[in-house]
Amino acid sequence: MGLSGNTDPARIASRVAQVYLPTLLIQAAMLAVLWTVLYRSRARFAEIGFARKDITLSNIISAIIFFIGAWGLMVIIKGSIERSGYLPEADFYRLLPANAFEAGIWAILSVGAAFSEELIFRGFVITRIQLIVGRFWVGAVCGSLAFSLGHLYQGTVGVFLTFLYGLLFSGLFAARKTVFPCVVAHFLQDIIVLGTLFVRP
Numbered sequence: 001m002g003l004s005g006n007t008d009p010a011r012i013a014s015r016v017a018q019v020y021l022p023t024l025l026i027q028a029a030m031l032a033v034l035w036t037v038l039y040r041s042r043a044r045f046a047e048i049g050f051a052r053k054d055i056t057l058s059n060i061i062s063a064i065i066f067f068i069g070a071w072g073l074m075v076i077i078k079g080s081i082e083r084s085g086y087l088p089e090a091d092f093y094r095l096l097p098a099n100a101f102e103a104g105i106w107a108i109l110s111v112g113a114a115f116s117e118e119l120i121f122r123g124f125v126i127t128r129i130q131l132i133v134g135r136f137w138v139g140a141v142c143g144s145l146a147f148s149l150g151h152l153y154q155g156t157v158g159v160f161l162t163f164l165y166g167l168l169f170s171g172l173f174a175a176r177k178t179v180f181p182c183v184v185a186h187f188l189q190d191i192i193v194l195g196t197l198f199v200r201p
Helices: 015-040 057-083 100-133 136-149 152-176 180-199
Strands: none
Touching: 015 100, 057 152, 057 180, 100 136, 100 152, 100 180, 136 152, 152 180
8 A cells, every 4th residue: 555645754743644644635536537537538447447247256255365375475575585684664664553543544545545556557557558559568567666656655675565566466457357356455465454553563
């Protein structure tokens, strides 16, 4: 999930006011722009891989299986990086919710991020670039790069890991021919960090 606002952990007095609410506004703006572009071009959400028929148990199960595999892969990669002495998320923990109210806002953010980022960086970017150049992988790389740059607050390693995650999400989109399982997996990836409320150092 890309977070907005003043995300220098040392300067945050209120996560809700300085980070979470600005992020919600950006997510809403992203969805509004997407809807406007689709409406003005007389396109439908189904054309970017999101249709009502895609909301199936099979796609939900695929998302869960994908999430478990992708999360496991990221844990292995992060572990290797941390063993080198670099802690890529040390400051990021200070941006995470610290109480039930913040956790509730985070859950809403997780839903917003899942829809806005997957519909735009997977559904829209990949399908529109594929229409222009005829290659899925070009859109997957461009969408993953744009997706990762929204995570600059996590540092170089965070951007790199998010880029890899974006490529994995693109593969799921290609395999299932719909962005819906990407939305579900993205939500799971963001919401699981609420577990840090109990295990945070």
